[in-house]
Amino acid sequence: MVLTFKQMLAHAREHVNGVTSEEARKKISENPNTLVIDVQDAADAGACGLIPSSKNISLGMLPIRADLELPEQMRDPDLADRSRPVLVTCGAGGQATLGAYILKGMGFTDVAYIEGGTKAWKEAGYEVNH
Template identity: 50%
Template sequence: MLRGNPSFGNISVKQFGVIETLTAITRGPISQPSRARTFNQMAAEALAAVPSITPDEARRRLEQDPNTLVIDVRDAADIAQTGTVPGAVNLSLGALTYLADNEVPEDWRDPRLADRSRPIITTCILGPMGALGGKLLHDMGFSNVQILKGGVQAWIDAGLPVTDNRVG
């Protein structure tokens, strides 16, 4: 899936025009930075922009629609400590920025994110990073994104099962 990753692969990002595109963007007019926001403020803005779903609602959604994709945006090492929602995939927040981007080379993208209308639930341990992931997908044109309210911890607190600490 990540053949040609600019950090690890043997394919130069220049051959895809990425450098040229980024250079053109950065050479545009310099504007004043918008107001600085904290992580919690950005998470609150994301929660206001993207619908949330409770753990029990998410469980029902997964039972009713097996096409629903749960994305845990934490790093794999963090997921290994707690487990996650059964069937969830691990697409870290940093990787999600290009795995869901239609403008990067196709072999860098995650094929599970090809359908912008696919039902998606984003999560992390407590919810804020999952909210940022949900907002990122929403801003990229995904039309059916929800954030797991309270994250995996709320899922656990609701008595729902978690994985044995491995994700796909």
């Protein structure tokens, strides 16, 4: 079965939660251990700013960086704890949805995507780094 990007997003949204920028900001302030991942490609990351404390791991590299069975030098130590709260973002939210879905499938128990991505975060009046 061939799926469009829109259909992949609909499927992912059936399995992972989205949070508003306000909910994301509250979660980050209540739990400083919350990891924020921007899954845009490095060349695109930050085009609309980056959420402070976010880490850029492209959507394509995310499953590799999170795979505990790969050699340590290929992994990201911030993704070792499957119970760590993770919020995934991107420019407008689509890639973030897929990123959160990937992490959930890899065993992350507290993962969500930021609805509308960093664009929505910025439009809500929250700080971004340029």
